[in-house]
Amino acid sequence: NSSTNQNLRTPIVAVLGHVDHGKTSLLDKIRGSTVIEGEAGAITQHIGATAVPLDVVSQVAGGLVDPTEFDLPGLLFIDTPGHHSFTTLRARGGALADIAILVVDVNDGFQPQTEEAIRILKETGTPFVVAANKIDTVPGWNPQEDAPVQQTYEAQSDRVRQSLDEELYRIIGNLSDEGFSSDLYWRVQDFRANIGVIPVSAKTGEGVPDLLTVLMGLAQRYMKEDMEINLAGPGAGTVLEVKEEQGYGTTIDVILYDGTIRPGDTVVVGGGNDTIVTEVRALLKPKALAEMRAEKRFEQVDELRAASGVKIAAPDLDDAMAGAPVRVVGDRDVDDVIEEVEAELASAQVETEEEGVVVKADTLGSLEAMANALEAAEIPVMRAEVGDIAPRDIAVATTVNDESHRAILGFNVDVYPDAEQRAEEKGVHLFTNDVIYQLVDDYDTFVEERER
Numbered sequence: 001n002s003s004t005n006q007n008l009r010t011p012i013v014a015v016l017g018h019v020d021h022g023k024t025s026l027l028d029k030i031r032g033s034t035v036i037e038g039e040a041g042a043i044t045q046h047i048g049a050t051a052v053p054l055d056v057v058s059q060v061a062g063g064l065v066d067p068t069e070f071d072l073p074g075l076l077f078i079d080t081p082g083h084h085s086f087t088t089l090r091a092r093g094g095a096l097a098d099i100a101i102l103v104v105d106v107n108d109g110f111q112p113q114t115e116e117a118i119r120i121l122k123e124t125g126t127p128f129v130v131a132a133n134k135i136d137t138v139p140g141w142n143p144q145e146d147a148p149v150q151q152t153y154e155a156q157s158d159r160v161r162q163s164l165d166e167e168l169y170r171i172i173g174n175l176s177d178e179g180f181s182s183d184l185y186w187r188v189q190d191f192r193a194n195i196g197v198i199p200v201s202a203k204t205g206e207g208v209p210d211l212l213t214v215l216m217g218l219a220q221r222y223m224k225e226d227m228e229i230n231l232a233g234p235g236a237g238t239v240l241e242v243k244e245e246q247g248y249g250t251t252i253d254v255i256l257y258d259g260t261i262r263p264g265d266t267v268v269v270g271g272g273n274d275t276i277v278t279e280v281r282a283l284l285k286p287k288a289l290a291e292m293r294a295e296k297r298f299e300q301v302d303e304l305r306a307a308s309g310v311k312i313a314a315p316d317l318d319d320a321m322a323g324a325p326v327r328v329v330g331d332r333d334v335d336d337v338i339e340e341v342e343a344e345l346a347s348a349q350v351e352t353e354e355e356g357v358v359v360k361a362d363t364l365g366s367l368e369a370m371a372n373a374l375e376a377a378e379i380p381v382m383r384a385e386v387g388d389i390a391p392r393d394i395a396v397a398t399t400v401n402d403e404s405h406r407a408i409l410g411f412n413v414d415v416y417p418d419a420e421q422r423a424e425e426k427g428v429h430l431f432t433n434d435v436i437y438q439l440v441d442d443y444d445t446f447v448e449e450r451e452r
Ligand code: GTP
Pocket: 017, 018, 019, 020, 021, 022, 023, 024, 025, 026, 080, 081, 082, 083, 133, 134, 135, 136, 137, 200, 201, 202, 203, 204
């Protein structure tokens, strides 16, 4: 039945991978192809997300997807740029994304952020496929614009095909090292037992039809039950980013994964200090690229349903926290909703000890991921907070007895200049990185060297 069911929400697909491996290009390609297909405007650009309706998926997939076989409304893609950790994408203690695409550059292979992404996918149990990107860079490649993989394969010489296969099997080997069984996607029978590897080019569009087909099929086959929600119910979402916007003050970029939100709604938002209760002043969506002007970059919408990305303008959002829950109160008791949000925040709280290192991270989700990694490495944590490294963190770090705990581990955060100076004066060691396990390794090395 091609009519979309009112109570099936759009599956959320996170696109992740190492810096420059082509996440944004892949999404651009998916958007761009539909413009060529005369579907400009059909795809909606959200805050940090791109919604692709089923009929457009079907068009881009070039007949590989028959819309009458599906009743999910399409796919919502979330781009996670290099600076923005996938760990932000949390919801109700689990992963916000229903599925993920792990983008791997075929020339570059597995890199630190690829490994990091895999560890988090494993931890959260998120199903994923691998897009082996940039196949057009294989020497001697004969490009076939927007063609499915099989057609492209047939157009290549034996030598080129062999080179590509070598790269693909290297990726399959890397996945195996990480404990995942995988194969080229057309050999995979059960996508829950085996990871499908899909050769693609974000530049030429080759393999993009296959990628969309696999995603749509996976979602329809295995996730339909999870997509059954009360779309008219009170909205629930996760804060992606807290941002100052000219004319609106502090706003929050939110991925709505349940229910509906409207201007005027009372919402409860997780904050750094206190839980925020406020009223939605405006729901904002970015304007199409062509009509974007500095003064009016957004347009207001009257209502939004899951799943979608939106910027919320409301008073008192200064203390809102990336990764924190957002809940529309609706006809419930506001205190119950506050309790719900606080319980969720508490469940994400890091277990701390009297003696240990100080941990800072950019979002609630990355703080959680840091805490897990430190626990696994048996490194005690005295304090864990979201935010940049500030002078008061140095003050906290100086209270420890064990010199080797006189350290601050910052994931994806900045260091205030006065904090840096203070750290030097007080002999506090600062470690910053945007890869969690490297941060842990650096700290371990420091401890080992001290003990020598
Ligand atoms: P971050 O957001 O910084 O993490 O990077 P990203 O993963 O979004 O990579 P992006 O899409 O910005 O691509 C990085 C570079 O690779 C750009 O110069 C792209 O043009 C190039 N690129 C991406 N995909 C392909 C591809 O399939 N083929 C070729 N030849 N180049 C590509």
